[in-house]
Amino acid sequence: MFAKLAQPYPLGATLCDQGCNFSIHCPDNQEIKLILFDAENKRTTIELGNEYMGCRYVFVPGVKAGQRYGYQIRDKHELRLVLDPYAQALDKTPFYVEPFTADKSWEFAKSVVVDHQFDWQQATLPQVPYEETVLFETHVKGFTKQHPQLDEQHQGSYLGLCQPQVIEFFKDQGITTLQLLPVTSCMSEPHLLKMDKVNFWGYNSLCFMAPEPRYAANDAVTELKTMVRELHKNGIEVIMDIVFNHTAEGGEGGPKFHFKCLDKNYYLQDSNKNYLNYTGCGNTVDLTYQPSLNIVLDTLRNWVTHYQIDGFRFDLAATLGRKRDRFDTQSAFFKAIAQDPILRQVKLIAEPWDVGPDGYQLGHFPRGWNECNDRFRDTVKSYWLEGNNNVKEFATRLMGSRDMFSAGGWPDKLPVNFISYHDGFTLHDLVSYNHKHNHANGENNRDGHGDNRSNNHGVEGETSNYSVIYKRERQKRNLMTTLLFSFGIPHLLAVDSLSHTQGGNNNAYCQDNEISWADWDLSKDDKRFNTWLTQMLAARKQIMSPFIKAFSGHERGHHRIHWHRSNGQMMTAEDWQGLNAFALYLGLYKTGNELMFLVNSSDIPTRYRLPSGSKWSVVCDTSESRLNQRQVQTTYMQSAKSMTILYRE
Structure with a gap:
């Protein structure tokens, strides 16, 4: 029977x-x-x-x-x-x-063995449009571990992230989509175990379909589903950061958990049957091998079907399109996703590179994929923090990096723009440190990226010097304004909303402590920045999102774009070589709503002549710590190293 x-x-x-x-x-x-x-x-x-x-x-x-x-x-x-x-x-x-x-x-x-029956209480998928999406990169444990309003049993857990106080924060902040650092089961690397540390970020997959137990009080399956359900009830999407490029088994001599003992062909191997390491983590999953492709696709369907996950961010996603040492946009993985009736409906975000040959693939992923835009990050940080006055590059990133992401493919091909990510400096540390301080990681400060493009503004680390603090806070506003009012999907590091510092650690992957846990004890400056950011996110949704939608697809060529010098004249070819003060004018169709970006990267205030017509509303001036609603008409005095957004209906 x-x-x-x-x-x-x-x-x-x-x-x-x-x-x-x-x-x-x-x-x-x-x-x-x-x-x-x-x-x-x-x-x-x-x-x-x-x-x-x-x-x-x-x-x-x-x-x-x-x-x-x-x-x-x-x-x-x-x-x-x-x-x-x-x-x-x-x-x-x-x-x-x-x-x-x-x-x-x-x-x-x-x-x-799991029974996936669960009461979803008629919660529906938020299905946030791309042009309205704001990603909030969040660590399940780290974000709530020190939350003062949560019971201890909920701090640092799946259920903590969906408590009313936390959801209210997300909604007040204007966040549409949580992008969770990995919540699949993981195993800390051997070198961390020897140092009595853990892989806090979770980028070392053990079983792709099993939720990480350390964030649950009793039942990770039910508690993760409960978290997703409650966030969905409040219109907040949940995107999983997921790791298919390698597994926790590592390379030669690494531990044996499953794949190595069952079928070594899961991993890429050289002619001598040694593991190829295109991920920097010891092994590389081979998605040209049918069983490997099967488990990846089965895993994705599992999370969407059983957990109602709204999308995925794929770590080192170039690996998924590999045919050994080459990347192929026509690979079986991309084709399989595109034809899958379940998976083609969710948001797909690629980290478009790995460390192997042919590994940097920004702008080359198929339609239906959004890509993490490191060119935006590097350009914007260099422009504001290093004084690299590459106006042409900065303008290109501001307008959606259309040299790599054609507006004809928007909004589904909008780039994911970001300033800070889980790896690298937090926003606050970007303006507070010139050098990485990773000694707590136990690797003699050798780990972590050296190309931070940061600026401590005269003092390394925390300070009470008001002049230094003012410069730092202004630069934080410059960076965030550029991010929120550029064409693309903005990605924010969750702890940046709290001005969290990691003490200059730019690779806190093994710091399951106060270095990584969000600090909810906010100073006056922290509170002021959080209020400012909340209002700016609301302004983006109201003002910038319609512009992104209008500039997308077939309608993109029917609008007005002009680049001006501060005196109101059109920019010349010579101006693009390093003008310190310029303006961007955007207008919808022939007579629709208008936006002005006044950008002054120089050390002196600059007066701008504005286009004639009715008055402009000041959305924000980054030289000011608060949003002061007012109107201007003919000219505007822009402070040094700051920018202003103007809007006219």
């Missing part, structure tokens, strides 16, 4: 009312056996009596949700327990003491 219920697909553990089907892809290990564990860790060994195309499978009657299991394999004459790569949950936070031997594998985290 039960033999008929046994099926090779879907892979993983699939429940029905009579029991559970277990199936695993394991062509490199024919002696594999299913092990079930009871509450006292007593084992039941079950033969996988069926085989199909490299998959071994069996139906086990009577199995219920919550059943812990693993697979026993023979590894060099030792019996090792491996995780199910398709595991939907883990029974505890993965941990081991180096080295990870076959004996220790039996004490490691176990796979868990």
Whole structure:
């Protein structure tokens, strides 16, 4: 009877009312056996009596949700327990003491059978338009661990991120979309375990489909779904940062959790069967190999179907389009996504590079993909913080980097613009440090990027010098105004809204402490900046979003764009070589709403002559710490190293 219920697909553990089907892809290990564990860790060994195309499978009657299991394999004459790569949950936070031997594998985290029934309470998907999307990069634990209004049981957890106080903050801030640092199960790298540290960011995937247990009080599956449901009820999207380019098994000599013992072809290998390391993490998942492609696509559908996830940000996404040492926009992965009725409906964001050959692919991903625009980051930071007066480059980024992202493909091909990300300086540290200070990471300050393009404005680190503080706060406003009023999807680091400092650490990946935890104890300057940013996000939605929509697609050529010198005359070819003060004029159609950008990167105030007509409303002047609503008409005096946005209906 039960033999008929046994099926090779879907892979993983699939429940029905009579029991559970277990199936695993394991062509490199024919002696594999299913092990079930009871509450006292007593084992039941079950033969996988069926085989199909490299998959071994069996139906086990009577199995219920919550059943812990693993697979026993023979590894060099030792019996090792491996995780199910398709595991939907883990029974505890993965941990081991180096080295990870076959004996220790039996004490490691176990796979868990999951029943995905859940009451979504009729919560609907927010489906925020691209032109209105504001990404808020958030660490589940780090953002709420020190939140003063949350109960201790909710701090640093999935449920903490959806408490009314936190949701109210998101809504007041004007955030449409949370981009969560990885919430899939991960394992800290061996070198971190030796230093008694953890991979705080989570970019070291263990089981792609299992939510990270350390952010849950009891049940990571239910608590993550609850978080998504409550955010959706409040119109906030949830995007997962997900890592398919490598796994926690590392390279040669790395730990064996699953893939290495089941099928080594999951990873790219050279002619000597050594792992190719195009990710900088020891191994590279080979998506030209059908089982690798299958688990990636199955994983994505799992998160969208069972967790109502609104989209994904793909870490080192160039790896996903690789054919060994070349990147291919026509790869099977991109084609599979484009034809998938579930996946082609969600937001897809690529980090468009990896560290291998042909690895930098900004602007080359297919339609339907948005891309993290590091050219915007570097140009804008250099312009405001380093005095690199490359007006042409700055203007190109302001107008949506159309040298790489044609407006004909907008809004779905809008670039994702950003100033700060989880890796690198926070916004506050960008204006407070000239050098990285990563000593807490235990690598003698050798780790982390050296190209920060930052400016401490005369003092390294925190200071009480009012003149220095004023310059720093003004530059923060310059950077954020440029980000929010450029054409693109703005990406903000969540802790930047709180002016959080990491003490100059630009690579805090292993800092599960106050260095990374958002500091909610705000100074007067911090509160003032948060209020300013909240109002600017509201202004962007009201004013800039309609301009982005209008400048997208077939209508893009029907609007007015003019570049002016401060005296009102049109800019000449010579002006583009380094003019310190210029203006951008935008007008919708022939007589529609108008925007003016007054940009003064010089050290002296500059008076601008404005286009004639009715009065302009001042949206913001970055030389001012508050938004002061007023109108101007013929001229405007712009302070040094600042910019102003004007609007006229």
